Amino acid sequence: MMKSGVDVSDLRVVRGGAEVLHDLTFSVEPGEVTGLLGPSGCGKTTLMRAIVGVQRISAGRVTVFGEPAGAASLRARIGYVTQAPSVYDDLTVEENLVFFAAVLGVPRDRVDECLRVVALEPERGRVVRALSGGQRSRVSLAVALLGEPALIVLDEPTVGLDPVLRKDLWETFHRLADEGAAVFVSSHVMDEATRCDRLILLREGRIIADDTPPGLLEKTGAEDIETAFLDLVARAAS
Amino acid sequence: MSPRVTLAVARRVLIQLRRDRRTLAMLLVLPCLIMALLWWMFQDKPSFGFGALAPALLALIPFIIMFLVTSVTTLRERTSGTLERLLAMPMGKGDFLLGYALAFGLVAAVQSALAVTLSIWALDLDVHGPVWMLLAVAVVDAVLGSALGLFVSAFARTEFQAVQFTPALVIPQILLCGLFVHRDELPPFLHGVSDVLPLSYAVDAMRKVSGDADPAVWGDLGLVAAFALAALVLGALTLRRQSE
Ligand SMILES: Nc1ncnc2c1ncn2[C@@H]1O[C@H](COP(=O)(O)OP(=O)(O)O)[C@@H](O)[C@H]1O
Numbered sequence A: 001m002m003k004s005g006v007d008v009s010d011l012r013v014v015r016g017g018a019e020v021l022h023d024l025t026f027s028v029e030p031g032e033v034t035g036l037l038g039p040s041g042c043g044k045t046t047l048m049r050a051i052v053g054v055q056r057i058s059a060g061r062v063t064v065f066g067e068p069a070g071a072a073s074l075r076a077r078i079g080y081v082t083q084a085p086s087v088y089d090d091l092t093v094e095e096n097l098v099f100f101a102a103v104l105g106v107p108r109d110r111v112d113e114c115l116r117v118v119a120l121e122p123e124r125g126r127v128v129r130a131l132s133g134g135q136r137s138r139v140s141l142a143v144a145l146l147g148e149p150a151l152i153v154l155d156e157p158t159v160g161l162d163p164v165l166r167k168d169l170w171e172t173f174h175r176l177a178d179e180g181a182a183v184f185v186s187s188h189v190m191d192e193a194t195r196c197d198r199l200i201l202l203r204e205g206r207i208i209a210d211d212t213p214p215g216l217l218e219k220t221g222a223e224d225i226e227t228a229f230l231d232l233v234a235r236a237a238s
Numbered sequence B: 001m002s003p004r005v006t007l008a009v010a011r012r013v014l015i016q017l018r019r020d021r022r023t024l025a026m027l028l029v030l031p032c033l034i035m036a037l038l039w040w041m042f043q044d045k046p047s048f049g050f051g052a053l054a055p056a057l058l059a060l061i062p063f064i065i066m067f068l069v070t071s072v073t074t075l076r077e078r079t080s081g082t083l084e085r086l087l088a089m090p091m092g093k094g095d096f097l098l099g100y101a102l103a104f105g106l107v108a109a110v111q112s113a114l115a116v117t118l119s120i121w122a123l124d125l126d127v128h129g130p131v132w133m134l135l136a137v138a139v140v141d142a143v144l145g146s147a148l149g150l151f152v153s154a155f156a157r158t159e160f161q162a163v164q165f166t167p168a169l170v171i172p173q174i175l176l177c178g179l180f181v182h183r184d185e186l187p188p189f190l191h192g193v194s195d196v197l198p199l200s201y202a203v204d205a206m207r208k209v210s211g212d213a214d215p216a217v218w219g220d221l222g223l224v225a226a227f228a229l230a231a232l233v234l235g236a237l238t239l240r241r242q243s244e
């Protein structure tokens, strides 16, 4: 049996009394960058939290590497970058990484490697509070990479980054996927879609497409993903 | 749980504290200033006052300060997402709790050592029992404050709300711990209430150590420790790996 990365079937999530995700079924494969695209408020963060295992779910099943999401044995194998950077503002970049490395039990040289990956070596001695928003989210990304996770879940990691850095990061995501990781990235910016191996388009808690970028364009006959998305929405409405 | 992770948490909390110079200065200097103020108040009434009240104050200060500091720090962890991140990592809840207890216990030990040193050598406080026992009570007291602070931080959304728990949980204990009215002389109902408040036992223990050459404080100290343990368990219940 081939062991897939993430398997989601009939996932339903209720938040604050309202159903946010409606019976989602899809999978995320190792070795690929899978993009989760959809407008703000469609449920991207909620879905990612369900996969990482911090979101209580109402129905359905989420498994990661064959185990139920949230299982203790998965904690060392998942890197999760939340939408708002979750690092200590009053520690330096390096102190943050050294702390999380100790919690994960990984050797100190991972700190240097991860700082290099996110291009933050020059800032290593600076207190996080004094960094720009983009730099701060890269610290958060570096923390997620420390444990060499087999599944990397990134919630809008490229928001607020300049184009050069954004391109670098996408290259990093692909390199991690080439090394065998399952990479799951969300974005509300449609022009990032073409950088993914596979796309899941989410709207109001429902999947409206699950395809490769070229496949999606072919199916809808659209010029770009944004138009394809609008096409699919119009089709679903009629 | 693992000592590696527990120590990493404690170390990190101490680094954060060291970076916040103003808070650190307040933690170390404020208790000394309060003791000096108390001494000054009774300068013209040397027969009573300072000697009677100082031990109680030495018990109250570490509790109040650590309660306040921990409730705000852990609230920050809850709202900044770092707690959720840690709980999604292979970290035991016990590591988190003990890490905090260790860090703030250590700060309390230094804090109380300074206040006790000042009180004994500069302000002529008479301590009949062993001085290290004063410090032991202060540290257990501080751990209790930390554990309770961590617990209540689960019920606050903002730092503004968190600081309001201090008067709510602390002032009644100060009133009923025997500082104003001897506990035996309280109305029966209030005496009963003071019997289940941890600070009562901390104050009793401090008083015994300062007034008795061979103080029997293990009972009081054990009770305060039991309260601290219970508060840590309550704190652990508020650390949820999953939320709505
Ligand atoms: N903590 C919460 N409690 C209740 N409802 C929430 C909470 N967080 C998000 N929601 C709701 O869930 C829906 C999906 O939100 P989210 O997953 O954050 O979307 P996205 O990440 O795509 O912007 C939104 O309608 C939002 O209002």
Ligand SMILES: [Mg+2]
Pocket (backbone or CB within 6 Å): A041, A044, A045, A046, A083, A155
């Ligand atoms: Mg989101």
